[in-house]
Amino acid sequence: xxxxWPVRVYWEDTDAGGIVFYAxxxxxxxxxxxxxxxxxxxxxxxxxxxxxxxxxxxETQMKYHQPCRLDDLLSxxxxxxxxxxxxxxxxxxxxxxxxNSDVPxxxxxxxxxxxxxxxxxxxxxxxxxxxxxxxx
Amino acid sequence: xxxxWPVRVYWEDTDAGGIVFYAxxxxxxxxxxxxxxxxxxxxxxxxxxxxxxxxxxxETQMKYHQPCRLDDLLSxxxxxxxxxxxxxxxxxxxxxxxxNSDVPxxxxxxxxxxxxxxxxxxxxxxxxxxxxxxxx
Amino acid sequence: xxxxWPVRVYWEDTDAGGIVFYAxxxxxxxxxxxxxxxxxxxxxxxxxxxxxxxxxxxETQMKYHQPCRLDDLLSxxxxxxxxxxxxxxxxxxxxxxxxNSDVPxxxxxxxxxxxxxxxxxxxxxxxxxxxxxxxx
Amino acid sequence: xxxxWPVRVYWEDTDAGGIVFYAxxxxxxxxxxxxxxxxxxxxxxxxxxxxxxxxxxxETQMKYHQPCRLDDLLSxxxxxxxxxxxxxxxxxxxxxxxxNSDVPxxxxxxxxxxxxxxxxxxxxxxxxxxxxxxxx
Numbered sequence: 290x291x292x293x294w295p296v297r298v299y300w301e302d303t304d305a306g307g308i309v310f311y312a313x314x315x316x317x318x319x320x321x322x323x324x325x326x327x328x329x330x331x332x333x334x335x336x337x338x339x340x341x342x343x344x345x346x347x348e349t350q351m352k353y354h355q356p357c358r359l360d361d362l363l364s365x366x367x368x369x370x371x372x373x374x375x376x377x378x379x380x381x382x383x384x385x386x387x388x389n390s391d392v393p394x395x396x397x398x399x400x401x402x403x404x405x406x407x408x409x410x411x412x413x414x415x416x417x418x419x420x421x422x423x424x425x
Numbered sequence: 426x427x428x429x430w431p432v433r434v435y436w437e438d439t440d441a442g443g444i445v446f447y448a449x450x451x452x453x454x455x456x457x458x459x460x461x462x463x464x465x466x467x468x469x470x471x472x473x474x475x476x477x478x479x480x481x482x483x484e485t486q487m488k489y490h491q492p493c494r495l496d497d498l499l500s501x502x503x504x505x506x507x508x509x510x511x512x513x514x515x516x517x518x519x520x521x522x523x524x525n526s527d528v529p530x531x532x533x534x535x536x537x538x539x540x541x542x543x544x545x546x547x548x549x550x551x552x553x554x555x556x557x558x559x560x561x
Numbered sequence: 562x563x564x565x566w567p568v569r570v571y572w573e574d575t576d577a578g579g580i581v582f583y584a585x586x587x588x589x590x591x592x593x594x595x596x597x598x599x600x601x602x603x604x605x606x607x608x609x610x611x612x613x614x615x616x617x618x619x620e621t622q623m624k625y626h627q628p629c630r631l632d633d634l635l636s637x638x639x640x641x642x643x644x645x646x647x648x649x650x651x652x653x654x655x656x657x658x659x660x661n662s663d664v665p666x667x668x669x670x671x672x673x674x675x676x677x678x679x680x681x682x683x684x685x686x687x688x689x690x691x692x693x694x695x696x697x
Numbered sequence: 698x699x700x701x702w703p704v705r706v707y708w709e710d711t712d713a714g715g716i717v718f719y720a721x722x723x724x725x726x727x728x729x730x731x732x733x734x735x736x737x738x739x740x741x742x743x744x745x746x747x748x749x750x751x752x753x754x755x756e757t758q759m760k761y762h763q764p765c766r767l768d769d770l771l772s773x774x775x776x777x778x779x780x781x782x783x784x785x786x787x788x789x790x791x792x793x794x795x796x797n798s799d800v801p802x803x804x805x806x807x808x809x810x811x812x813x814x815x816x817x818x819x820x821x822x823x824x825x826x827x828x829x830x831x832x833x
Binding site: 596606 | 728
Binding site for chain 4: 436437439440441442443444446448494495
């Protein structure tokens with residue numbers, strides 16, 4: 290079960306090296322995770338209201354393979370790599386289809402651990418079963 | 426001639442006030458301008474290669490009317506307000522359709538002056554006629 | 562009464578044009594405003610706790626004169642231009658001292674209107690007198 | 698040999714959770730690395746001119762331990778963890794001194810691999826010896 294989300298590169302994403310600033314792939318990855326949740330009908334404001342909790346990122350591992358540039362159109366993927374009681378690890382990639390090939394170029398890949406926390410205390414808590422079910 | 430582009434609000438766009446950080450509307454506005462150019466077939470990397478120039482922002486005037494929040498879906502508009510030989514003024518708004526109304530809520534409006542500059546020197550130059558024609 | 566705050570340009574601030582991304586001057590300006598308040602002993606978290614309010618930006622006018630680049634050291638100024646009951650207009654500049662001159666180069670200037678709002682409702686409210694006194 | 702650099706948290710760094718957005722620690726870490734190089738007399742624009750190369754981030758591993766908030770003053774550390782011919786791994790932490798303790802609170806820690814690349818091709822290359830010597 291692999292979710293994909295398109296991301297266009299704008300000026301705001303680039304740096305003086307002429308390429309996307311590496312920290313911004315974390316934003317691209319998060320947009321894809323957010324849209325993946327939304328595809329299940331889960332909106333983060335609603336999670337907060339209904340379950341008094343939110344997902345926060347507790348660990349990231351990123352590898353940068355190829356740079357990308359202004360106007361590039363990326364495809365960002367997300368899939369569950371580990372599903373635990375209190376946290377999930379999401380495996381993600383950013384790829385780009387290049388003109389003369391059917392095989393997308395891998396730009397960046399990462400593993401993102403997101404933990405469920407109580408919205409008031411920010412302490413770890415069990416992920417509500419109704420949310421967990423979407424990943425199982 | 427009014428161009429519109431949808432923008433979704435993610436965590437990256439918000440601040441500790443719980444709302445979109447005001448500087449980020451400039452990013453939203455730029456995404457809409459970029460997609461507007463792209464709708465004419467103009468990509469910024471190509472402008473650079475073919476015309477050795479680029480648009481840079483030289484003035485902005487922004488008014489913030491209503492805040493917006495995580496998960497909100499905005500519509501960002503762009504239209505030409507002034508068309509000059511060396512610069513354009515683009516009038517832009519960000520609005521949000523709220524559930525119980527047909528009239529979109531105005532969140533933010535602005536005028537953005539973009540000037541054409543030589544890519545090497547960053548000095549002002551005349552906008553290539555082929556680009557100008559799209560705005561006339 | 563003019564406050565000044567140094568700002569160094571890092572990769573995060575630049576874009577693929579090789580220069581500081583224009584929206585980021587709003588961040589630089591805000592850092593200077595925040596440090597200016599701090600120089601009076603006013604911290605924003607405390608304003609929130611003690612006065613149940615916060616300053617939000619309601620209007621900005623920016624003019625971009627000269628670009629700046631990675632590693633540049635800027636001086637950002639702030640001074641009160643208008644002091645009202647519910648909002649202030651702060652005049653700000655970003656300048657850079659260039660090697661062979663005593664006169665700083667003006668990179669960017671702007672007027673930023675900040676309004677005081679109730680922290681819960683985000684509705685405009687009167688600026689607490691104790692804060693206003695610092696600007697009078 | 699441990700380098701430390703202070704970083705203040707501003708509105709721009711926070712998100713709607715009321716805390717620093719996790720991707721922004723990568724910016725804080727990079728500011729510290731940049732100032733560390735500057736403390737050796739190495740400026741990135743000069744590296745580019747003199748050695749036709751630049752450091753790019755090729756891998757990051759981050760762990761987020763405790764959140765931090767608006768107005769917090771962090772101390773960001775950097776030290777060499779691995780020194781290779783073509784890349785370095787820099788170990789970094791962000792900590793905060795809390796009022797009633799001498800032991801700083803660990804907010805975030807990470808390992809950042811930076812590789813030296815040719816500025817034109819962005820292909821990996823050997824780190825110039827004069828730069829490497831600072832880390833040995």
